[in-house]
Amino acid sequence: MTHAQAKGKPSAPQGELEFTSHDLSREDAHGEEEPNIKVNVDVSKVKSFLMNVVKTTEIAELDLQMGDMELYVLRKVASSAAAAPPAPAPAAPAPAAAAAAPVAMSSLEEASEPSVDETIVFLQSETVGTFRRGRYAKGKKIGSKPCVEVGTQVKKGQTVAFVEQMGTYAPVLANQAGEVHEFLVQEGDPVGFGQDLVSLYPFFGGHIIGESKHV
Template identity: 30%
Template sequence: MDLRKLKTLIDLVSESNVSELEITEADGKVRIVKQSATQVVAMPAPVYAAPPAAAAAPAAAAPAAAPAAEAISGQVIKSPMVGTFYRASSPGAKAIADVGTQVKKGQAVCIIEAMKIMNEIESEFDGTVSKVLVENGQAVEYGQPLFIIE
């Protein structure tokens, strides 16, 4: 992305009500976050490979999430914060908790990145992960269900 285009984007964010903007192009990814009314910071966003299923059918992933939310049975681990959900500690690494994984109370099940800080999210229950309700790299909201433990 050229410098003139980046400056234009920063100016647009600073003059609007938008607090955060993320743009992905072939040559990279840029995330612009408005920290206060007068200060705008542009930073390169981390690039993580999408899981093969999400890359093959991104449109199908969103409708599938709605029925899963309706048919929740078991104990639910919810997001304690707003951020980006990651199943593994680094791109390409094995998922911390997958379907069928036995977890104990206090054991890490995923990572949520918030404000460039990686936060390990721990299970609140003992049991087996029966469903993972969020895709790797997806933005999550406070209180959003992440896992179902049975």
């Protein structure tokens, strides 16, 4: 029967082997040594076993006991493997490339934002209710036509629509003279306080300023 006792520590996969064998003597009850018992050892198998240990493990010391035969194996290895050279630091990006990124991002943001005609003015709701384009007087609708249409020229203070709230009608008044550009809500739509309802091209110096309407 073969008994192996291994002591492990980190080592390189290859190294030298140093073999030291000892004969183990046994003492009887009177303290006298008994003669060693000879054990037939297959040297080729022992060698194959040791080479397998060297190649597949990191065991540095090995103590084999085969009957009364002890085989102590010491694997001599280098103190430490050569340290790998540090990886080169990544190259810093070129300043021109770094500066180009914000410019490109700014261009994309500008392209995604819809253009706004700053010459247009908006008429807003001063209450909460339902949008009405018809004409009303004392809570009753007058006629079938709306107050104004797109393209109608209006004076400052002219009624362009109404906001109905519980049977009362609050007029939406033009805040300056101009031309009706667009209705931003439709007949019967609910509206909130401060919501844009109608847009106007304003008059300036006797002329309408806005889309294709220049002095």
